[in-house]
Amino acid sequence: MVKDGSKHIQSLRDGRQIFIDGRLVADHTEHPAFRNAVASAASLFDYQAQPQNLEKMTFASPTSGERVSRMWQLPTSLAELVERRRALESWAELTCGMLGRSPDHVASCISGMYMGLDLFERHSAQRASAVREYFEYARDRDLYLTYVIISPQADRGKDASQQSDEYLVAGVCDEDREGITIRGAKMLGTSCPLANEVFVGAIQPLKPGEEKYSFTAMVPLNAKGLKILSRKSFEEHAVSQFDSPLTSAFDENDAVLYFDEVKVPWERVFVHDDVQLAQAQWHGIPTHAYQNYQCQIRLMVKLRFLLGLAKKIADTNGIGNFPQVRETLGQLAAETAMVEGMVVGMEASGYHYGKYFVPNTALLYSAMVLTQQLYPRFVTTLRELSGGGMIMLPSSIDDFTNPEIARYIGLTQRSPATDSVGRVKLFKLAWDAVGSEFGSRHLQYEMFYAGANMVTRGHAFRTCDWARAVGLVDNLMSRYELPQAEPQKIT
Ligand SMILES: Cc1cc2nc3c(=O)[nH]c(=O)nc-3n(C[C@H](O)[C@H](O)[C@H](O)COP(=O)(O)OP(=O)(O)OC[C@H]3O[C@@H](n4cnc5c(N)ncnc54)[C@H](O)[C@@H]3O)c2cc1C
Known part of the structure; x- marks a missing residue:
């Protein structure tokens, strides 16, 4: 059974805490600030589940054998890369490219991490197995993931550890045998109302001594203590589809996320206490x-x-x-x-x-x-x-x-x-x-x-x-020299 739109909407009714206009939202899939964007996200899954699109949009999961979105496909050749791109392109066409954090974005991110399991294995067998198992878990459920990887703006002239509050930037405030506890904020969680889980990490470089900020964790959006602080909804203020055809359908939302002591089990932690790995997870692997x-x-x-x-x-x-x-x-x-x-x-x-x-x-x-x-x-x-x-x-x-x-x-x-x-x-x-x-x-x-x-x-x-560029210059310059000066005549 390929995941379709109604299954996705059902999965979003999970009691997450979204705050907007002074209130906690009860069921955001029905709320006028979010419901059309939720429906647009669901339509992507409906599209892939249509029989005529199955081959283009999905492939058989190597673990479950069920067909899942090609966003999880790990190409081993140019032909497979292009095959996967055609699926992503078809999804983008459904929204005219207006959903920035459509499901294929963070799926691509953790696919790249899975390709780079060797890096995690060099650092820690536990963290590598967390990446491996989570990737397979998310793929086999066709989860919609989003991410927050940037520290909130406050004083950009200072590092994460130098801000006025130790936990302005989300950091690990406690850990025990079960996992880590996160406290603090991240910007900006785009598509949180549309997604199932959020990847929390740090892409801005950290320095030795800032280990508490150097974690990567997968957190369900209904995790206890996770507060989704929505910006103004443009969708809710759209007068009609005819007046605002894009606003009314594709307002994917952006939110500040506050982690008010959110517990994450070790099997959902990819990076911990390691400023080097926190950087290498992005640029050392795909x-x-x-x-x-x-x-x-x-x-x-x-x-x-x-x-x-x-x-x-x-x-x-x-x-x-x-x-x-x-x-x-x-x-x-x-x-x-x-x-x-x-x-x-x-x-x-x-x-x-x-x-x-x-x-x-x-x-x-x-x-x-x-x-x-x-x-x-x-x-x-x-x-x-x-x-x-x-x-x-x-x-x-x-x-x-x-x-x-x-x-x-x-x-x-x-x-x-x-x-x-x-x-x-x-x-x-x-x-x-x-x-x-x-x-x-x-x-x-x-x-x-x-x-x-x-x-x-x-x-x-x-x-x-x-x-290659400098070589061309050096090659040309090696073909000529300063002409020898004429010997001076001695009179
Ligand atoms: C609509 C939107 C959606 C987003 N969605 C997501 C998301 O889903 N997930 C997520 O993690 N992030 C998201 N972001 C955040 C995005 O990644 C950041 O905006 C981006 O990385 C830039 O960081 P910043 O906004 O803090 O800007 P800054 O880094 O503060 O930069 C702003 C400006 O300050 C100046 N500046 C800052 N630092 C320096 C410096 N060292 N030297 C010189 N000049 C400097 C430059 O003029 C720069 O253009 C989103 C942002 C937007 C606008």
């Missing part, structure tokens, strides 16, 4: 590369969607044949194709880590740097193409129900390509994508989800093949 490869697949789909939106905006406004507008659209098309090319390129030039096939990290990090810079420009271009069209809109669908206003909408909303309803529908969607609170949060997301641009540029520096 973890970081694998999770961010998923991001580029999703972003590729999102750019295709925005490109389509740009074309429809131009056609709807009758500007699509102006040479300058065609050039603008050509630029967007080229940028979208560049990202597609980088995804295909990082796959084609991938490498083996042990028996597993992993995308080329230098190309991946280059794509991350460039797409963080590209996204703000891309959405600005959509704004430029739209002009006031995204603002010159009826206040809500209710305007259509008033015959007098509806008549004026018909008189004022005109287009060479569609009727007045079609025009309003398109520009409401465009505003939702790039201008609404939801769209604005997406801009922030694409700029920061994997760290500030200085961080991703650091990864591009670290993984660049400098020897």
Whole structure:
């Protein structure tokens, strides 16, 4: 039995503590702040469970034999990597790339960890078996995982241990024979209302003496003591699907997580008391590369969607044949194709880590740097193409129900390509994508989800093949020398 949407929604009714607008939420799957996003997440599982999609979206778990999502597949060749990508791409298409932390993101992260079991084994047999067993547990249940791996902003000029409160940053405050106890905060738990469990870890470097912050643990979102402090729900403030088609469906939510003495058993602890392993778990094995490869697949789909939106905006406004507008659209098309090319390129030039096939990290990090810079420009271009069209809109669908206003909408909303309803529908969607609170949060997301641009540029520096680049320069320079000076004439 492949996991479907209703099974997923059922699994979310677990008594977790989500706080929003001053209240503790009783059942978030029914709450107006979260229910549509929950339904969108469920629709991903419904899609994979449809008989015609089974082969594309799922594979047989090596342990249970049951079919589970391809997000758990561990490719051993380029062909398998591409096969897995096609499944991830299909999921991203269902949400137009608008679910940043869809289930395949953290599944990719812990798949990368599983590929790197050798690293954990070198550190501790217990921690390695925790990774191995948890991966198989999550895969065989097709769990939706999310993560919190960043310390909350407070004083960024100081390290985790130097903050005003020892447990501002989540740390291990106690441990015993059963496991560890975590106290403190992490930012930002995206998709917590949609997910089953959260990966808690530290990706920001820690120094010797900061061992209490150097843990990685898997925590069910209903764990005792775990408080999910939601940001404002955009979904709840959406007037209707027609007015806010993206906000109303894909507001995946972000939350500060507070661990108020949360106990985690040892078999769910991957890293403990080890600042070196806390870093190496990301960059010494395929973890970081694998999770961010998923991001580029999703972003590729999102750019295709925005490109389509740009074309429809131009056609709807009758500007699509102006040479300058065609050039603008050509630029967007080229940028979208560049990202597609980088995804295909990082796959084609991938490498083996042990028996597993992993995308080329230098190309991946280059794509991350460039797409963080590209996204703000891309959405600005959509704004430029739209002009006031995204603002010159009826206040809500209710305007259509008033015959007098509806008549004026018909008189004022005109287009060479569609009727007045079609025009309003398109520009409401465009505003939702790039201008609404939801769209604005997406801009922030694409700029920061994997760290500030200085961080991703650091990864591009670290993984660049400098020897090849510098070798070309040295090779050329070795072909010539300073000409010998003419011997001076002695008179
Ligand atoms: C919408 C959204 C969703 C997110 N979802 C998740 C999630 O699901 N899980 C998760 O773990 N995290 C998540 N994050 C957090 C994300 O990983 C961080 O935002 C990112 O790592 C950057 O950290 P920061 O926000 O603390 O910014 P900072 O690191 O504080 O950087 C902000 C700015 O401060 C300046 N700055 C900071 N440090 C330095 C320095 N050393 N030198 C020079 N300048 C500096 C730079 O201008 C930088 O751009 C999310 C973030 C957003 C915006």
